[in-house]
Amino acid sequence: MKEQMYEVENLDSFELKDIFDCGQCFRWNEQDDGSYTGVFKGNVLNVKKQENGKESRVTFRGMCNGDIKEVVEDYFDLNRDYGKIKETLSKIDDNMKKSVEYGKGIRILNQDLWETIISFIISANNNIPRIKGIIERLSKNYGKEIEYNGKKYYTFPTAEELKDVSVEKYRELGLGFRDIRLYETTKMILDGEVNLDELRDNQNTIEVRDKLLTLSGVGPKVADCILLFSDLKRFEVFPIDVWVRRVMNDLYIKNEDETKVNKKQIEKIAKEKFGNLAGLAQQYLFYWRREA
DNA sequence: GTCCAGGGAATCA
């Protein structure tokens, strides 16, 4: 582990705020200079974007396991053509054109599967600032310390590192009713009831989803977030939370009472309109509706 | 005091 640096010029579809504040991740924080610092897969990284007219430069700097170029290309999904994806989605209708334009700098991160599972179990009926606080406390208590630029950072705890943590301790950290779910899911994974390596190797999204649904605290929405935001990278899923239900009702369904909109109806429309890019469409719509 | 948050599980029809 050593400090490394990597720079890319004129990177397409790469805006720090869009990537880190679009709701897919919880461990990236904006710094005073507008850059973002985060911890992922045992690395601590700072990402800074500088612009000069039409030219831009993104600088990745920090403590990194392995070669920083490879780590960055993988985590930030740099080898995918987002321009083409955005073009396809923009052609669907005027709403999609607007939402894609609003979130044009989004990239879907390749986040660690285990961390994504736990993070989205914590996200249930919760708000983003509080989710971030809980994950930070979990990491500080049970993760490994990494020092960078005179500051201490903490890796997300592994399943093994959470092995002996009690339900009561989770409650102390502020998890609320999610305490038992975290405890049970950790146990299921440690015991091999759900094997994460097998999930990574399985290309059948339905099978992987069904397996995720056996975990405590993982329902349809959380399972879809895991499939979309982890390194499982399934873009055909369509996570439906209160914001997505809201925006889908506003745009396409127009029911008087948005809370009574049928989930299957939303899924059907999403599949018809967005096909195997439904997950991406969901993310542009979510970010647009929540921020704009 | 009330409402809400990137929902899930238990219960009941």
Added chain:
DNA sequence: TGATTCCATGGA
């Protein structure tokens, strides 16, 4: 299958 209700917590 589908609809209700409860679940901790903290900020608005």
